[in-house]
Amino acid sequence: MFVDKAKIFVKGGNGGDGIVSFRRELYVPEGGPAGGDGGKGADIIFRVDEGLRTLMDFRYQKHFKAPRGEKGKPKGMHGAGAENMVVRIPPGTVIIDDDSQEIIADMTRHGQEVVVARGGRGGRGNIRFATPNNPAPYISENGEEGEERWIVLELKVMADVGLVGFPSVGKSTLLSVVSAAKPKIGAYHFTTITPNLGVVDVGDGRSFVMADLPGLIEGAHEGVGLGHEFLRHVERTRVIIHVVDMAGSEGRDPFDDWIKINEELVQYNEKLAERPQIIAANKMDMPDAADQLAFFKEQLEQMDGDKAYEIIPISSLTKQGIQELLYKAADLLDTVQEMPLVEEVKDVEERKVYKFEKKDDDSFTVHFDEGIYVVESPNIEKFIKRTNLNSYDEVMRFARIMRKMGVDAALRKAGAKDGDLVRIGDYGFEFFEGSDYIYE
Structure with a gap:
């Protein structure tokens, strides 16, 4: 059967979590933090294989999820990065983002590759957060989530x-x-x-x-x-x-x-x-x-x-x-041997292929919605996912950063009072004026 169009879901691997660890060695008093960083999640790479002629394989497998990076290790050792997932496609395949309808790449040459979903960065271990004021931090980061998207594959037959x-x-x-x-x-x-x-x-x-x-x-x-x-x-x-x-x-x-x-x-x-x-x-x-x-x-x-x-x-x-x-x-x-193909996409700017590659934007908005103050900011939502909210030290760090960014002041200006609910992404908090957020 000849299949020339398919819609699939791709997700890059999540980064590995950083860990909290301390040196505990004989004759090494106050050894200090030694938690390593997590490894990078795997990218999903599409590679042209001239031995393929249809998109038949994508009729039966529509979801591709790359492996996550390894967690950090004690003694300051980093977790291993995951091996990239390579998916073979036939020459002549056009890759389109289903949401924006932007062309990600036009794959025409054998061996040509493009990253369609990049893996997340690994989280930092507590060795990264040591300071003169806090030489033994109980702080680490979760790994960053990998990019995910629905993409459409269209095969245009390569014939003379x-x-x-x-x-x-x-x-x-x-x-x-x-x-x-x-x-x-x-x-x-x-x-x-x-x-x-x-x-x-x-x-x-x-x-x-x-x-x-x-x-x-x-x-x-x-x-x-x-x-x-x-x-x-x-x-x-x-x-x-x-x-x-x-x-x-x-x-x-x-x-x-x-x-x-x-x-x-x-x-x-x-x-x-x-x-x-x-x-x-x-x-x-x-x-x-x-x-x-x-x-x-x-x-x-x-x-x-x-x-x-x-x-x-x-x-x-x-x-x-x-x-x-x-x-x-x-x-x-x-x-006409050298005549270019119609509308062939030679290069695609990275900013169009990888949405998460855009420069971090610290801007945010606050609005009141059905009894809850909602803070909206892609950068803050990404940051909170990397925060271990089960750790008191990390919650306090998150609260300090929010205050420094002006989120507290914006909530007060919007009318937030003690005990009011605040939602950031999928997470809910209680707000206390002049104090810190309390995670629910």
Whole structure:
């Protein structure tokens, strides 16, 4: 089964907790603090593997959680950092943040890597908090939480040549004739519902990858029919072979078909109008096909525009013109070898990929909500998660920092009195004017 879109959840590993420990060695009086730092949590890294062709693996596994770092150790030893989690994806995969719809990366090269969820930093041990005023602190930090997000993976087939056209014009038959691919072929519309790939040997030492893409219908650029499921694959092809049923066996006008398909391509992405295109006039073995081809050429000449199209009459049944078509496609590929892919994302700024990489912001807001004073600040919420609220010393440290930041004064200004409830993130406190918070 070909799967070209998946939505998954990723979470970087939490950092390991720092610990409170003291040196207890013979002949070392007042040894002092010796609690080590926790190790860093694992990152989740997506790596391109050219041996993969679909996103099938993500149909059965949708959650990826990286391991956390090791806790700190006595004698000032740090905990070990967790080994990064590497997830393999096929070339041509676009990674999109589900919340912001920002493109994280466009993965096209074998071995290319991107971090999609970074692990949290390890918490500091009490050896880090020793000061002349407090040489034996009972303070340590919890490890930082790893980044988590929902991401969408979209696979755009990596092919040199793409076959486009209305349903049942003979694209799959053509691919089966020129390559070893065995696509499903049937006498009904939308026999092909997923892209089929085949390697084409031109016969003169050249070869290329050809993709038989699902048939288009009017309104595809708006998602009608297979719509975007088809069109996103066209973006990757460097040469388009537009297959037209020149015999009009479906009762449609060949020239009208050609116009409508090109309109759908351009409305989806204007840059597709610049893509080299060969018109493969198929089914030339059928009656009236020659007359239809002559009329098609007349209509094409009457069109306004400076882009020239080459028409090659073929028949997938009798193999008429097939070799000429392959030579022409290979020649075009030689001329567009270095043409960039449509909308390829070369580099993504770190600030867009890793939201938590932004500079810490000490700003906060205070508002009254259903009997509770709520303090909102991403930085304070992150800080409180790293605080061990079961330790009196750490709660006092947290209270001092809040007072220094001006949170106490802001609460008093908002009307907070002794005993009023204060909520910061998922944590609740009692507020006492001129004193410290008391954790509930």
